Amino acid sequence: MTRTLRALALLLDYPSESLKAHFAEVREALETEGFLKPEILAKLQRLMHNFEVLSVLELQMNYSELFDNSRALSLHFFEHIHGESRDRGQAMLDLGEEYVERGFYIERDELPDFIPMFLEFTSCLKIDEARDWLSQPSHVFAALKERLEERDSEYAGIFDALLTLAQEKPDPEAVRELVERAKASEKTSIDEVWEEEQVTFMASQPHKPVNKIVERLKAAGKLIMSSSDT
Numbered sequence: 001m002t003r004t005l006r007a008l009a010l011l012l013d014y015p016s017e018s019l020k021a022h023f024a025e026v027r028e029a030l031e032t033e034g035f036l037k038p039e040i041l042a043k044l045q046r047l048m049h050n051f052e053v054l055s056v057l058e059l060q061m062n063y064s065e066l067f068d069n070s071r072a073l074s075l076h077f078f079e080h081i082h083g084e085s086r087d088r089g090q091a092m093l094d095l096g097e098e099y100v101e102r103g104f105y106i107e108r109d110e111l112p113d114f115i116p117m118f119l120e121f122t123s124c125l126k127i128d129e130a131r132d133w134l135s136q137p138s139h140v141f142a143a144l145k146e147r148l149e150e151r152d153s154e155y156a157g158i159f160d161a162l163l164t165l166a167q168e169k170p171d172p173e174a175v176r177e178l179v180e181r182a183k184a185s186e187k188t189s190i191d192e193v194w195e196e197e198q199v200t201f202m203a204s205q206p207h208k209p210v211n212k213i214v215e216r217l218k219a220a221g222k223l224i225m226s227s228s229d230t
Helices: 002-012 018-019 021-030 038-053 056-069 077-082 087-101 113-121 127-136 138-150 156-164 173-187 189-192 213-219
Strands: none
Touching: 002 021, 002 038, 002 113, 002 156, 018 021, 018 056, 021 038, 038 056, 038 156, 077 087, 077 138, 113 127, 127 156, 127 213, 138 173
């Protein structure tokens, strides 16, 4: 699953000349490693076609227009869970510590919860552990997928792929609340939206690692994520 996750991380990152030049390798990784079914690969075809036919400038303009102009499409998953509350800062520190403990060091000017960076991290883990980490923000992935589909964006296919790799069916109520929070944030102040509910935590199941970052990823308002619900 390593090559698939790294390919998805590259596709979700800011388009570059290097990616454009080596895009055939990205496509090959997604199509041959065997972790994505044909129907999921089909949902990625429009995005991959764009990387093959559009200029780097066009790709960058499309990316910026989509992800830089809407908080609802933020690629920093703690923004969807904690908004601008102080909890986000501590969650960021915890996630950074998890990276370091596993020998993963950040060498770029990005926050730890940037999804392409998170995917790079999970690509370094064993398959079972990678699936576990991917499953934790699955409700965020599902909400982003829904928002991108509403915009008819080719990037929605990436989140279809991530949900497939995570093998986690997000709680529909959790996804619904995240989508509604994003809509509400356009009408009210960020503090009113994200601090409205008290965050509740639940310990993970015995086979899953229990640590602060996993707990934080499972919590969004009063919504509790657990694989036993699927």
